[in-house]
Amino acid sequence: MTKLLDVANLTVGYGEAIALDGISFSVARGEFVTFIGPNGAGKTTLLNNLMGVLQQKSGTVTFGGEDLKTLKPEARVARGIVIVPERRELFPGLSVEDHLRLGAFLRRREGRARMASALDRIYALLPKLKERRRQLAGTLSGGEQQMVAVGRALMAEPQLLMLDEPSTGLAPRITEEIFEAIDRLKAAGMTGILVEQNAHLALSVADRGFVLEVGNVVASGDADNLRQDPRVLAAYLGAGDRYREIATDT
Amino acid sequence: MIDTVLFLLVDGLTNGLVYALLALSLVLVFTVTRVVNIAQGEYVMLGALTLADLLQGRMPGTLYLLIGGLVLCIVLDAGRWRRDWRQALLYTTGLIVAGVAALALTRCALALHLPVIGMMLVALILVAPLGALIYRFTVHPIPNATTIVFVIISVGVSMSLQGVALLIWGANPYPVDPIAAGGLMMGPVFIPYQSFAILITALLAMGGLYVFSEFTLLGKALQASAMNRLGAQFCGIPVNMTGALAFLLAAAFSAVSGMLLAPLITANYEMGFMVGLKGFVGGAMGGLIDYPLSLVGVMIVGGLESTSAYVASAYRDVLVFSLLIPILLWRNTRSRVEARR
Numbered sequence: 001m002t003k004l005l006d007v008a009n010l011t012v013g014y015g016e017a018i019a020l021d022g023i024s025f026s027v028a029r030g031e032f033v034t035f036i037g038p039n040g041a042g043k044t045t046l047l048n049n050l051m052g053v054l055q056q057k058s059g060t061v062t063f064g065g066e067d068l069k070t071l072k073p074e075a076r077v078a079r080g081i082v083i084v085p086e087r088r089e090l091f092p093g094l095s096v097e098d099h100l101r102l103g104a105f106l107r108r109r110e111g112r113a114r115m116a117s118a119l120d121r122i123y124a125l126l127p128k129l130k131e132r133r134r135q136l137a138g139t140l141s142g143g144e145q146q147m148v149a150v151g152r153a154l155m156a157e158p159q160l161l162m163l164d165e166p167s168t169g170l171a172p173r174i175t176e177e178i179f180e181a182i183d184r185l186k187a188a189g190m191t192g193i194l195v196e197q198n199a200h201l202a203l204s205v206a207d208r209g210f211v212l213e214v215g216n217v218v219a220s221g222d223a224d225n226l227r228q229d230p231r232v233l234a235a236y237l238g239a240g241d242r243y244r245e246i247a248t249d250t
Numbered sequence: 251m252i253d254t255v256l257f258l259l260v261d262g263l264t265n266g267l268v269y270a271l272l273a274l275s276l277v278l279v280f281t282v283t284r285v286v287n288i289a290q291g292e293y294v295m296l297g298a299l300t301l302a303d304l305l306q307g308r309m310p311g312t313l314y315l316l317i318g319g320l321v322l323c324i325v326l327d328a329g330r331w332r333r334d335w336r337q338a339l340l341y342t343t344g345l346i347v348a349g350v351a352a353l354a355l356t357r358c359a360l361a362l363h364l365p366v367i368g369m370m371l372v373a374l375i376l377v378a379p380l381g382a383l384i385y386r387f388t389v390h391p392i393p394n395a396t397t398i399v400f401v402i403i404s405v406g407v408s409m410s411l412q413g414v415a416l417l418i419w420g421a422n423p424y425p426v427d428p429i430a431a432g433g434l435m436m437g438p439v440f441i442p443y444q445s446f447a448i449l450i451t452a453l454l455a456m457g458g459l460y461v462f463s464e465f466t467l468l469g470k471a472l473q474a475s476a477m478n479r480l481g482a483q484f485c486g487i488p489v490n491m492t493g494a495l496a497f498l499l500a501a502a503f504s505a506v507s508g509m510l511l512a513p514l515i516t517a518n519y520e521m522g523f524m525v526g527l528k529g530f531v532g533g534a535m536g537g538l539i540d541y542p543l544s545l546v547g548v549m550i551v552g553g554l555e556s557t558s559a560y561v562a563s564a565y566r567d568v569l570v571f572s573l574l575i576p577i578l579l580w581r582n583t584r585s586r587v588e589a590r591r
Contacts, residue, residue, distance in 0.1 A: 051484070070333075077486030089481030091474045098470050106486040108467050156486060 004029045004191055005050075005160060010059035012042075012049045019045040021215040022059065027160070032192045034206035034223070036199040036232075041212040043195040044086055047162050050193075051083050052076045063160070078106050080159025084166060088149040092138030096129055099137060099148050103155030122151045125181055143174030150181065161185070161192040167201060179205060203227045253438040258556045264445045264514075266552025267452040271507035272529025273536075273544040274459065275500035280538040281476035282496035283389055285400040289408035290504055291526015293377060295415060297505030298517035300373040302424035307360055311418035312376045316352055319383035320345045326386070352376060366429050370509050374502055381501025382494040389497075390490055408523065415519040426512035448510045455503055472496060524567070528555070531574050537581055547577065 005027040012020040020042040027033050035043045048054040050061060052073040061068045063079060071079070090099060100119055107114070123130040126147045132140060137148055146166060153161060163182065167175040175198075182205055186192065196202035203209050209226040211219040219231060226232050272290060279287045296312060303310035324345055330338040352375070359372040388403050395403075433442035463469035475482040475492040482489055504526075508517070511525065528551055535547025551570055558569040 053480070053483070072488075073483040074486045074488045077484070083484055085480070085484060089478050089484055091477040091481060093477055094470065094473060098474075101467055102470055102474050102482075102485045102487065105467065105471055152485065 002029050006062040008060050011057045012045050012054060013057055019215055023217050025210060029191055030189050032186045032206045033208045034194040034196060034202040035210050035212050036196055036202050037212035042215045043212055044164055047083060047164050047195055077156055082153045082156045082158035083162045084149045084153045086164040088145050090137040090145055090148055093136060095134050095136055096148055097133040099152045100155050103152035118155055122154055126151055143170050146178055161190055163194045165195055167198050256439045258560055260439055260441055261556040262553035264448055265555050266549040267448050268507050268511045269529045269532050269548040269551055270452055270545055271455055271503045273533040273548045275503045276529055276533040277538055277541055277544050278496050279500045282472060283493045284397055285389055288404040291522035292408055292411040293501045293504035294508035294525045295522030296377045297373055297508030298512035299419050300376055301369060301509045302426045302517045304369040304373055305427055309356060315380055316376060317349045320349045323386060366427055374505055377505040378498050378502035381497040385494045385497035389493060412520060419519055423516040423518040426517050428513035444513055451506060451510055455506060528570060534574060534577050
């Protein structure tokens, strides 16, 4: 598999504080990786840097062979790096369909037919959006807003889809719906980076996982192996007690 | 008595419409770029003086500003040549072509002795790009500056533009022809045709802005940048482009307002500041973010202005600007109620 994204010795910080301390990883085309870890581990910082909102102190990020350093967010979107941000960043006074159309802003010259077929694809993936297409985003429920954010990102036809905590603040049923959509995207060959606090959920979707703790990668590997890793179990899967019980039994 | 009231009403409405275009400009610029543009009134002055020059058959001094600005743009973007020379070449050629086209257009218009409406269009084409140029020089380099920094910058822009205008046009007032001379007796009141022209132009401009922002993707992108700058960037919307577009459209609205106003008060280099501030008082009613409330605000300003000009003409401006105090108090209580909810 060819590398799509290559991150080497990436250090990012806010002023003096270091949020990411020289991390390296790569993502192959068609691969879904996940970053799990507690609050403040640097997960969102990583995505903000990849998106071009936050400059790195040192290290390089290469995407499709190109150094991203000087590129602004809109230039990165044009290259196919698209984010579903944690706070969704919707436009409260615009309708659901407006959001989707704006998601394809950079492809606006491709004509009405392409726009219509792209819209249809999103509505097939997230049928709830079709029901709500004329509704203003500010009046939607949290789950529906999350779907709008996902749909808007997909309209840009991402090469690399980055999802920042898509399950935050959502009811379990809605979370399930969103993760089913992510599963289908992955099955269709989408490359992605998923950042999650819910490690169990994240590892069930991703191919590979990285455990991030105070700016460092402390564990990584295949999602299936990582799910069995006692350290991960103890710290992030909320199964620590059960693990200890099993350990003392035997 | 009733005659006087009707006359004041018409007069107030006319003033209000002129300020309405200005308030629209202010709201547009503020929502998209977070700049409280004190310099907005200067485009009123530039519009009026450009039209005055064109109507009297002179090459308008605005061309110095426009071409100078384009040259400065090329100089500021010199670094681009090293990064991507093809794009730089395209950009530079584009700007040079734009400058030459503006010159040619002006010469043609002067040779053809276009009617007032035609000259207004030409003046509009010359003044509107100045808005985008000023955005490029003042806001573009520091997109994340605080509101107060932008206010200070816009005061500076306002003073510089007035100074440059004084240099180009001198301190003399210039008469400007109305779109149509004369007027109409409607019942007891005489309504000049210019008032109708102002009404129609203002409605067309507002309608145009509405159609643009509701029915085109670029208009939606402008709204999106106003509602959530980060979200817009994540959609790939270049926020510098939407910011420049907001400045350009605002300059266009203000210039039109100046061209409509000039026949009533003659054009001079310092006419813009006052008009700008009055549009600002109206816009404050809507907190600089609410179009309909701003329109209500400017209508109140227009009405108060014409009434006070009749009752106590020496205190006209004092009364209009005192209006700002109750407006701010009202906004304050309103926002407190909203915060409590």
